[in-house]
Every structure is written in C-alpha cells, then in structure tokens.
Amino acid sequence: MIGSELKVAIAGFGTMGKKYAETIRRIPGTRVTAICTSRPESAISSGAHEKAALFQSYEDMLSYGDFDVVCITVPTYLHKSYTVQAAANRKHVICEKPIALKPEDAFDMISTCEKYGVRLFVGHVLRFFPEYRNLRELVLNGSVGSVGISHAKRASACPEEGSWFTDRTKSGGVIMDLMIHDIDFMRWTIGEAESAFAFSRTADGVEYASVTLRFTNGAIANLEAHWGYPGPFTTRIEITGEYGILRNDNLSSRSLVLRKASTTQQGSRGVIVPEVTAGYDPFWEEIYHFLNCIRHNDTPIVTAEDAAQALEIASAAIKSAQTGTAVRIPKSRCLERK
C-alpha cells in the first residue's frame, strides 16, 4: 500500500463528515470515493466530492467497497455497529471521538478490528492542537516540576434543539462529547487517573458539567464542559506544578479576529468546530497522521486503547455525577491486554 493512493469513504455527512471530506481533499495521495448519508443533497451541494459515489445505506456502501478506509462520523451510539461492519469488510476505520458510549462497546470495536487485521483510529483531535502539544512538551520536560493542580474548560453553544447531541442516549451528553477532549489530554499529559468526582446541571439549552480527576501520581484536575455558553467558543487550560504555571486561553491567543458591525442571532445554537486561522490545521494533521500510520503500519499518537481509557474516565465521571460520590476509574480491558 506504501506510495499508492488511499481511497477513503465517509459514513455520516453532518458537521464532522463534511469537515473530514473537506480536509481529505487537501491531503495528497488521498481521495474520497464514497459517501454515505441520509441527506445526499447536502453531500452534492458541498461541491467537494463530485466524483464520490453516494449511498443512503451503509450496507450498500460497504458492498460497493471501492475504498481502503472508512471515516465514521455518525452519531456516537452508532460508532460500534459501523466500526464492526467496516472491519468485517476488511476496511480500516477512523472513528470520530468518543470511541463509543460504553466501555464494552470499545472493547468489541478494538478486538473486532484486530480479528480482521484492520487498523482503528479515534479522532481525539486535541492531541494535534499546537497550543496543547506545546503545553504537554513543557510539562514533560519538567518546566513546572511535578504537577499539582490543573484546570481545563471547554465551553460552546448548545447543540441545536432536537439534534442527536441533545439526546444523552445517543451522544452521552456534555461530558462524553465535549469534555472527553480534555479528559484525554490530561491523561496524556499528567498520567493515569484513578478516581472522578463530578456534578452536572442542566436547564433548557444548557448542560454544564464539572469533573475533578485524581491521578495516580497525586495530581488533581478540575475539568469543565459547558453547552449553552453564550460567548464565543472558549477553551482554557492551566497546569500548576511546584516550579510554575502553564496556561492558555484560546480567546487571548488569536492572531486574527474579525468583528462585523451588525450581528444576527445566527449561530447561537449549533455544533462548533474550532476555527483554524494558522497555517497549521490540527484536523489535517490528525487525518494525515492516521493515513500515514495505515501506509507505514506505524503506532499513532493516540491509540484506540487511549480512546477506550478516556471513555472509562468519562463513564466514571458520569456515574459520579449521578450518585454524588467519588467513583474509582477502572483500567480498560483494552489496556490490560497490551
């Protein structure tokens, strides 16, 4: 496969599906050959994939089969069945985060992909954001000494009314869908988390969650995720150690800001994908990296097992919010096997 063209199919053509398609178009040696969506007109109007075959049924797309990789950008509750079917058809899988809603589903996905000898990647794109990579490098090279107390925040508009995001049985809610980014990043940067204490509050158009993780090395971190935040998409992170503090705020580190004289109500609800104004595009880097891992059989920066452990942490946090007590975080069976 080295050096040859990689053909990619996209299952699901909502916000993320379109983002994947638009990104893959800019990756040399890669082509979108098939798109599966319940709304084919939106795929056509995007103009990016005139040459891709359109399918309304996933099974039909899999039978068509003219691709090496499937990007799964359907609602989270469908990740498992889509992945398992793709694997059975010997297709590699790039699945949007979170890997699944239940840890046992993640285990099934990983073991099925192994069984059929295909690769499984999960799009924890935060690991490709330059500000977060830079923070992690500073932590790892000892700039702040041993880490004590940390914070992360991710605040966004509320998903549109009636969308699958607002249905917890489909998206897992704000911890599973939004906070999972910071959960994975903190684990990648600080180490394994052993327990979670959480609460969440909801109101019409608002879902707010606060989760404190305790790590095996004694560090603690408080993570906030907020749907229904009235301001612009906001991310903040602070890592404090014995020798110093690292912090980043996306709103105070923008190189370009456009403000228009008249604003409308548009965009007050919806799924926000962070805007990229730098030459470096984390989404491009992520997909490019995953495709290269397929080409060269490399280990990715974020493994499916990492995604499975992030899911364990998110699940423990949700359980804590429901019970009001601290919940121990189990080690994913996927990691145990390694």
Next chain:
Amino acid sequence: MTRLRIGLIGMDNHKGEAYKRELFNYPDVEVIVLDLNDELPLLTGDLSAVLFCIEYPFWANLKDMESLIQTCSKHQVPFMPGFPFRCSPVAMAAKTAVERREIGDILAVKASYHSAAHTDNPQHSMLANTVHMVDLISWLAGSIPQEIYTMMADGNGDSYAVDAAFVYVRFDQGVVAVIDTGYSRSSRFFLAEEDIRLELIGTDGVISMDVFAAKNEFYGTHPFQVQWKYYGDDLIKHMIEQFLENIRHGRPLPVSANDGLRAVAAAWAAYTSASLGQPVLIEPIRIKHKGQVSG
C-alpha cells in the same frame, strides 16, 4: 462627630495589619487591638464595633469564634467579619446583575482563589481561601452552604501545594460550587500576589469575574523584567469605608456575624471532608446575634 472605638481582632497576620493601616486614615477612629480570649470581655462595653480579621482562626476554632460573637452580642456590640471581596465594586456589580436576573437562575459556580503562600500561615491555604470564596458565593447566590466535599492533591513535597485542593460546596437551592484554594501563585514565578476568579453559570448566561484584572503589563530591561501593575480598586479601603459608614448611621454592618460563622464552619468542614474522604454536612449556625445595630 462622635469618636468611634473600633475593636480589631487578628493582628498576627498581614490582613489584620492592612485593616489597621486603613482605619488609621480616619481621624475620628480609635483602634483598640484585641485578643480573642482575655481582654475582650473587659473592653466590649464601650466599643462602637468589632472588626474580626477572618484570617485569625488559623489557630482558633469555630467555638472560639462563637463565644466571641456571643460576648459581643451580650454587650450589644456590632460584630463584623472582614470579607473585603463582597464589599468591592466589582462584586457589587455582579450582585446587582444576579438580582436583576441577567443570567437567570444560578446553576453552578467555578471559583479560584489563588495566592502566594504567606509566611504567617504556610500550610493552610484551604482554610484561608475557602472562607472568602464561600462567603462571596453565598452572598452572590443568596444561598446557604450545606455540604462540603474536598479533593486534595498530594505527592508534592513543596509547601505551596500542601493544601492544593478542590473544595466542592453544595448550597441550598441546588447551586454547586467548586473552588480551587491552592497557594499556587508563588512570587518565585507569578506576577501578582493574588489571582482571584469566579464564574457564575446561570440558566440564561454567565458572569465572569477576575478581581485583579485591572492591571498594566510592564516589560523592561535593566534588569530584564516583566511586571503586572495593578491599578484597580483597593478592596480593604471599600470595606472599611462601608463598615464605618454603617456604624455611623446605625445600619446593619455589610457582613453579619452569622455569615462569618457559616464561612468558617464551611472551611473547617473542608478539612474534615479531606480527612474522611467523604462529603460532610456543615453544622447549622445556632447563634442569634443581637448586636447588629449600634446603640
């Protein structure tokens, strides 16, 4: 103008010193420095009011504070715990916005009270910082703290992190607050002594407060340096001004004795929770203080 005799308790720390310096600016005010145990019962009779530096109970306990308040109450002496934050213009503006229901109902609060470790109490950031934040949040949300859960960091040998902790406070009416109370702003690496932020998350909006945001940045050579120059309000000045103003007009003091007791009880409960590893209910406050209005 009648002279005011102000009893000041808590002179063994920098906050108490700052209160005294500010009171000295008023020519009609006489400051009587009091000790918690001995002198007070003898002197209370002719005091206009007692100002209690809340940092004092680093080594006192809740019972000492209760008996002090009871003594004041017996002698009809108004008693005020020193909570400068809620007396600041920024907090008052936030309170007005909450009362106007600009953000609807408050669902949750995220707060950070970060300071440098002070030499007069190197190991009790949680106590020192929790009292202020619990009071500020109670006052802003109009709620009473009921339950505390503490999650502490450990494994850091360095003293700044001895008390590094998240303190969760559950208030009546369902508001939940999480407070970072760590001494993480060491002067060895941070440019300000205190870094205090608070975010109120409501059903219809969010209020973000950064108490010391009013600062200029200075970058210089000779020698190379970076500094933040705070130019915002003097919080202690505002608090003392309101304190004296209310005494003169016979009005209730800006902070009640019970507010102070509640906040201190919450801070001690944070330690109990840390040692038990479980949520702890805050003891209800029993005292009815009669001396709120100057006689």
